[in-house]
Amino acid sequence: MTGAKSAPVLSSTGSVPREVLMRRYAQDFAAPSACLPFLKVPDIVHMGLNKLEPQAWITSCPTLPHYLNSKTAAYHRLGEKVYAQLPESLPAQRELAELLFRHLVQDHSGYVCTSGGTLSWRGDSGQLHWPGVESALASTSPLRHAGCWIADDVCLLLPGEGGYRLVAAYLAAPSYWRLEEKIGRPLNQIHAPVPGFQHKLAGQMARFFDHLKPEYPVWRSNWSVVDSPALLQRGEGTVSLQEAEGAGSEQSLYLRIERQSLRRLPDTGAVVFTIRVMTNPLEDLLAIEGGLSALAAAVAQMSPEEGRYKSLAPLLPSLQHFFSCHLEVPSA
Structure with missing residues (x-):
């Protein structure tokens, strides 16, 4: 596992102010790289693919120590529910570790x-240190070691019977899905719960x-x-911010954004799927012109099935109250 020196890495518990806890995984909405997908495409179910320069594969993370703390704590607590691999994934894991190492250094x-x-x-x-790429390559789980170099979760998929299958993953920040239920399964089964997937996207x-280069x-x-701003959101049984980080009891709302990348490895042909999760207090959106109204419009056009899929349905009354307090015309 990795270690941190000149330790800026804060414990998840103790006397850390709530304001700090709320912003550990926040993005800067004013930055050119800010990711607010509903501003352009309000639809819930869509591919929405964008070209990506290889040099911008993994985005920088100024709060990397906090992500690493969350990732390693999740692995220590949940083990194979956070990191899992099939034996056939090892060549692709090694290729990924080498490619990721070169990308980060260069x-x-x-x-x-x-x-x-x-x-x-x-x-x-702060500052972080790892043994390096040779140590990762020599290990029995290269992806677990390389996954600690970045804030993103990482999944590996290989073609097989029934389509591309999830063959390895370091998943410490799931958005209401469970790795132990998905490892080894093809994409069409993994995405079966997504409303409209078979009709719109399969x-x-x-x-x-098949055509990704x-x-x-x-x-x-x-x-x-x-x-909750907590990265780990497995659904039922998810630990709340109040329970996990000793914060107050009042409920707050957070905008949870996933920035995902897809890249094929040239030698093994595996597809690397990375997921950077960022959470901001919903109030941050007030500083973006048209931001809250765009979110309200996206929420308004969701079907009941989409609201349940996103685990948003229980929060709708609080969310609509927020809209009504901050928008001239409350969302329907």
């Missing part, structure tokens, strides 16, 4: 490979995976509204 100013082969990261929130997704990665995003 394309990210915060990462440095030392003369001894270790990997270091330095940012405003064929389109199959064609996309190593030199042309893509990215997409999606959103939801939740009542």
Whole structure:
């Protein structure tokens, strides 16, 4: 596992102010890279693919120590429910570790490979150190080691009978799904709970995976509204912010954004799926012109099935109250 020196890494419990806890995984809405998908496409079920320069594959993360704390704590607590792999995934895991290592060292100013082969990261929130790529390649779970270098969750898919299957994943920030129920399954089964998937996206997704080229990665995003900024959201039994981080009892709403990338590995042909989860207090959206009204419109056009799929249905009364307090025309 990784270690942190010059420890800026904060414990998840204790006397950390609630305001700090709320913003550990927040994105800067004013940054050029800000990701607010509902501003352009309000639909819940859509591919929404965008071209991605290989140099921008993984986005920088100024609060990486907090993500790493959350990721390693989730693994220590839940084990195979957070990290799982099938034996046939090992060649792809090794290829991914090498590619990711080169990308971080070459394309990210915060990462440095030392003369001894270790990997270091330095940012405003502290400094981190890892054994490096050779250690990852020599391990029995290269993806678990390489997954600790970045804030993103990482999934690996390989073609097989019935389509592309999920063969390895480090999933510490799921949005209401469970790795132990998905590992080894093909995409059409994994996405079966998505409302309208078979009708709208199944064929389109199959064609996309068949034609994805190593030199042309893509990215997409999606959103939801939740009542906790915690990254780990497995659905029933999810630990609340109040229980996990000692915060107050009042309910708050958070905009939860996923920035996802898809990239094919040239040698093994595996597809790498990365997921960066970012959560902001919903009040942050008030600073974006038209932001809250766009979210209200997207919520208004959701079907009941889509609201249940996103686990948003129980929060709708609170969300509509928020809209009515901050919009001139309350959402229907």
